[in-house]
Amino acid sequence: MPEVSMTVNGKPAKGQIEGRTLLVEFLRESLSLTGTHMGCDTSQCGACVVHVNGRAVKSCTMFAAEAEGAEVTTIEGMAEPDGTLHPIQAAFQDHHGLQCGFCTPGMVMSAAALLKDNPTPTEAEVRDYLEGNICRCTGYHNIVKAILAASGQDVSRIAAE
Amino acid sequence: MYAFEIDRPATLADALKALGAEEAQALGGGQTLIPALKARLASPARLVALSGVAEIKGIRTGENGALCIGGGTCHADVAAGAGAYPALAALAARIGDPAVRNRGTIGGSLANNDPSACYPAAVLGSGAVVVTTNRQIAADDFFEGMFTTTLEDSEIITEVRFPVPEVASYQKFEQPASRFALVGVFVAKYAGGVRVAVTGASEEGVFRWSEAEAALSGDFSPGAIEGLRLSGAGMISDLHGSGDYRAHLVAVMTRRAVAAAR
Numbered sequence: 037m038p039e040v041s042m043t044v045n046g047k048p049a050k051g052q053i054e055g056r057t058l059l060v061e062f063l064r065e066s067l068s069l070t071g072t073h074m075g076c077d078t079s080q081c082g083a084c085v086v087h088v089n090g091r092a093v094k095s096c097t098m099f100a101a102e103a104e105g106a107e108v109t110t111i112e113g114m115a116e117p118d119g120t121l122h123p124i125q126a127a128f129q130d131h132h133g134l135q136c137g138f139c140t141p142g143m144v145m146s147a148a149a150l151l152k153d154n155p156t157p158t159e160a161e162v163r164d165y166l167e168g169n170i171c172r173c174t175g176y177h178n179i180v181k182a183i184l185a186a187s188g189q190d191v192s193r194i195a196a197e
Numbered sequence: 198m199y200a201f202e203i204d205r206p207a208t209l210a211d212a213l214k215a216l217g218a219e220e221a222q223a224l225g226g227g228q229t230l231i232p233a234l235k236a237r238l239a240s241p242a243r244l245v246a247l248s249g250v251a252e253i254k255g256i257r258t259g260e261n262g263a264l265c266i267g268g269g270t271c272h273a274d275v276a277a278g279a280g281a282y283p284a285l286a287a288l289a290a291r292i293g294d295p296a297v298r299n300r301g302t303i304g305g306s307l308a309n310n311d312p313s314a315c316y317p318a319a320v321l322g323s324g325a326v327v328v329t330t331n332r333q334i335a336a337d338d339f340f341e342g343m344f345t346t347t348l349e350d351s352e353i354i355t356e357v358r359f360p361v362p363e364v365a366s367y368q369k370f371e372q373p374a375s376r377f378a379l380v381g382v383f384v385a386k387y388a389g390g391v392r393v394a395v396t397g398a399s400e401e402g403v404f405r406w407s408e409a410e411a412a413l414s415g416d417f418s419p420g421a422i423e424g425l426r427l428s429g430a431g432m433i434s435d436l437h438g439s440g441d442y443r444a445h446l447v448a449v450m451t452r453r454a455v456a457a458a459r
Contacts, residue, residue, distance in 0.1 A: 038203075055203035055244065056234070078232055079297065091273070091299040097231045098300060099224075101203045102248050149295065167376070168294025 042103045044069065045113030053100045059093075060084045062100035063110060071111035071141050075170075082169030085142040085149075086110045092149035094168070111141035114148070124148055124186040131191070133182030135173035142169050147183045156187050159194075198234045205246045209253060209353065213330060215245040216351040223247055223353060225305020226271060228297050253304070253355050262361055268304025268328075268354035275303060283459070284365035284385070285323075288315050291369060293376055304354035310402055312343045312433065313377040317403035319367060320357060322383030322394030328356040343402045362387050364458040368450040370397075372437055379437055380446040382406075384454040390414040393451060398432050398443045409451055419452040 041050035044067060051066035063069045063086070072095060075083035079097035086095045087109040114122035124147050127133065134140045143166070150157060150165040157165070162180045171179060185191045203224075206212040216223060220242035224230055227246075233239045247253065253269035256278040264282045266275060276290035276298065292298055292306075292315050306316040307327060320327065320336045327334045329352045339346055348354070365385035372379040378397035385392050391413040393406045412421045426448050432440030 055201045056198040058231075077235065079228065082294070082296065085296055092296045093299050094296045097228060097297075099203060099227070099231070099244075099246070101205055102227075102246050104205060104249075146295065165295055168296050 038101065040100050040104050042106045042108055044108045045110060049108075055099070055101065057100040058096055059086070059088075059098045059100045059103050059108075060095035062103075063095060063108075069110050069112050073138055073141055075138065075142075080168070080170065081139070082142040082146060082166075083139050085145040085169065087145060087149060090152070092146055109145075111144060114144060122148070124151070124183065127182040127186035128179070131178050131182040131185055133175065133179045135171075135175050139169060139171045139173075143171070143179055147186065150183070151187055156189060157184075159184060199237060199240045201234075201241055202243045203246060204243065205249045207249050207251070209250055209330065209355065212245055212247060212250055212353060213351060215243070216353070218243050221245055221351075223308070225269070225302040225308070226300035227305075228293065228301040229305065229309050229311065247302075247304070247353065253353070259358055264359045264361055266303055266357050266359070268307075268356060269302050270304075272298035272301050272303070282359055282361050282365070284362075284367050284383070285319050285359060288319050288367040288369075288383070291315070291371075291376075303357055307339070307357065308346060308348055308354055310340055310344055310346050311377070312399070312402040313372070313375075313379070313381075313397040315367065315369060315378055315381055315396065318378075318381050318383035318394045318396040319359070320394075321403050321405060322365070322367075322385050322392050323359045323362065324385075324387075324392055325360070326358040327354055328358060329354055337405075340403050343400065345402070360387065366454040366458040368454040368457065370446050370450055380443050380450055382447060382450040382454050384413070384451060384458055386413070386417055386458060391417060393454075395447050395451075398427075398447050400431055400433055406447065406451065413455060417455065417458075419455045422448070422451060422455070 037052040073083035075081035079094045084095040204215040222241035224244045224246045253267045259265040272289045272292045279286040362385040367383045369378045369381040380397045383394045393409045396403045427444040429441035429444040432443045434440040
């Protein structure tokens with residue numbers, strides 16, 4: 037069985053894989069990083085979004101072998117080592133941006149990718165960017181609000197609905 | 198998924214060598230092929246991932262100002278880097294969702310030739326040239342019907358060369374669940390005439406609407422094709438829309454594309 041090695045959340049990681057091993061399976065099953073969720077397994081829901089070399093990808097639709105040598109960041113890599121939440125995570129907590137929490141890892145990783153490219157997005161740009169992230173609790177309103185707040189914009193006039 | 202071996206060559210030469218193996222198949226960004234493998238619609242013995250082949254990625258300006266896009270370039274990079282051809286950049290920016298656009302490639306999309314994919318409309322509508330490891334193929338000769346192209350088994354798309362038009366626009370009527378085109382129309386106006394390519398509609402895959410091209414080449418305005426329509430026969434008919442509905446949409450989206458062209 038071939039071996040793959042990559043950097044995950046700043047630390048070297050390696051393991052045995054099959055050709056068909058998906059990146060999400062390698063992260064969850066080989067590295068026990070179960071924060072990345074497998075929702076639909078058809079690249080529609082976005083619960084499995086991680087960053088590969090700084091870009092958001094759906095880890096259920098990429099083979100682990102293709103991440104050889106890559107820098108991968110998962111939801112576990114977002115908070116500070118002392119547990120201080122990443123500003124996007126803190127904003128999700130402050131603005132009730134999650135209900136059941138299943139979609140949250142993907143939402144946070146997509147939001148982080150958006151804010152990297154577009155530090156102060158409009159509400160429409162946030163909603164557009166989250167096209168590939170599905171929340172079954174239908175919590176989009178507060179998710180969008182949390183992301184706008186994390187970008188440093190005033191959300192006090194956006195009503196909680 | 199059935200089990201398979203996976204290769205990740207770093208050069209085109211090694212990729213071609215790997216593709217020479219029994220039952221080997223090229224893997225672009227995987228945004229179509231991986232779901233197909235999961236559904237067991239494909240069962241190659243070996244996949245040759247092209248994502249590590251740097252020489253087929255990137256955007257450059259070619260002869261006569263043509264915009265040349267490497268076959269392994271992802272949609273997000275085309276959206277960001279094809280500013281010289283705004284309609285093409287805009288098309289790339291509306292494929293799938295952001296994470297899909299970071300993986301899916303132009304070469305993969307063209308080789309697959311999904312009847313509802315966006316890129317085939319841009320390639321046919323621009324009269325682009327598809328460059329492979331063996332030859333150069335004119336857009337009019339490349340597409341052979343639903344999920345079928347003239348590509349041979351061990352041929353890799355290395356570059357797509359787009360002549361830049363005076364004005365152009367792609368108008369997509371999105372199927373909201375899949376974000377594929379229910380109908381998409383690409384209109385491009387060149388000094389030598391107008392090209393109109395339609396995706397999502399025909400059971401034969403992407404096609405040129407020659408009556409609209411003739412009318413628009415004389416008078417490039419939405420009014421020039423008012424009343425012009427296609428038959429619903431031979432159009433895709435499914436739960437999202439009948440053939441007649443798609444035929445109607447083609448005319449509507451063509452007029453919108455002409456109005457929006459810049």
